[in-house]
Amino acid sequence: MRDEPLVPRVSPPFAQGQDVFDVIRAHDVLVHLPYESFGCVVDFIERAADDPQVLAIKQTLYRTSASPIIAALARAAQNGKQVTALVELKARMDEQNNIAWARTLEQAGVHVVYGIVGLKTHCKAALVVRREADGIRRYVHLSTGNYNPATARVYTDLGLFTAHPDFGEDTTALFNLLTGYAGGYKWKKLLVAPLDLRDQIVALIERERRHAQAGRPARIIVKMNALVEPSVIDALYGASQAGVTIELVIRGICCLRPGLPGVSENIRVISIVDKFLEHSRISYFENGGDPEVYLASADWMPRNFWRRIETVFPIADPSLQARIVGDILQLVLADNVKARELLPDGTYRRRTRVEGDPVTRSQVALQHLAREAAREGGEPRPPFVPIVRRPRSSGAAAEPTPLAERTRDSA
Structure with a gap:
């Protein structure tokens, strides 16, 4: 197909x-x-x-x-x-x-x-x-x-x-x-590397850990290409042990092991490889009920933190936050066609669809979502110009009026 x-x-x-x-x-x-x-x-x-x-x-x-x-x-x-x-x-x-x-x-x-x-x-x-x-x-x-x-x-x-x-x-x-x-x-x-981006990312994760320990809402969702930096992985392990729900969408290298008892049982990792290269970097922090959303040029790797000029920028507009979290991330996390789950032993398996769940291929769903948003938003369409046929001459079939004439006549 x-x-x-x-x-x-x-x-x-x-x-x-x-x-x-x-x-x-x-x-x-x-x-x-x-x-x-x-x-x-x-x-x-x-x-x-x-x-x-x-x-x-x-x-x-x-x-x-x-x-x-x-x-x-x-x-x-x-x-x-x-x-x-x-x-x-x-x-x-x-x-x-x-x-x-x-x-x-x-x-x-x-x-x-x-x-x-x-x-x-x-x-x-x-x-x-x-x-x-x-x-x-x-x-x-x-x-x-x-x-x-x-x-x-x-x-x-x-x-x-x-x-x-x-x-x-x-x-x-x-x-x-x-x-x-x-x-x-x-x-x-802006959060900027190599100035103090790594420390700021760790601080955001630590804040979620403190929220969880205090009984406040705590959740982390991250989508990126690679997760390698040991200090960030240690912070994620600590947040998981405090009860923070952590969902990671890592297309490429992931050095974190999810689902380890007593270490990372609250962490889930998936990878999506489909017709478009998953390249966006998104971070969501529940922050005790006052969510923060960031987009970034950087993955969480040593080279991004210390050997590159990178930017991480917040999305503060509530409607844009809702679009990123409610539309984009939710569809990505729900993918049960192209998603593969990372297991505690470091291997991947294709995600199995739970009986009763709809079939969700996130890239196709996002393509449909953009099409519907464009319709609702009034994406310009060429004006409808009906075909006006010229009167038939004797023995001849009617001919469509040329497009240029139809457009001029309708102006």
């Missing part, structure tokens, strides 16, 4: 054709790739490149391609804007491509930087600085995935558009860090 072809939907907030800056200024927007289109990210950069009110654009490029984003950044520089692109030359298997795109951008007048010596820049961020009637405003896009239209169709990722001032200040400080102009900045929203 063949799967239904993927047709990425326009994210509902952008579907009405409003100006992208008006939409983001009104409220935060979450985009779920590949089920929703990467086009809104391209539109964001292209609109900034051509908008005379935009003063500056800054963006990280880890894995890119022959992308409209490259052309937009070059055009922005030619339009007199201050444009900075941080190109990571050590992106595995994309080194040659990134060198070529860096040269192209430099020739167009873009300020190309290559990050901090000894650290790989793995965070995904874009910043647009714009002059508006009420002053200077910063628009930010943060993502779990790369600015690459090709992978955006086959990787599952989440991206956040926001004009919140704290995100704007933090993202400005991030680019100052990357370009060598950093001082003793106190982060308001």
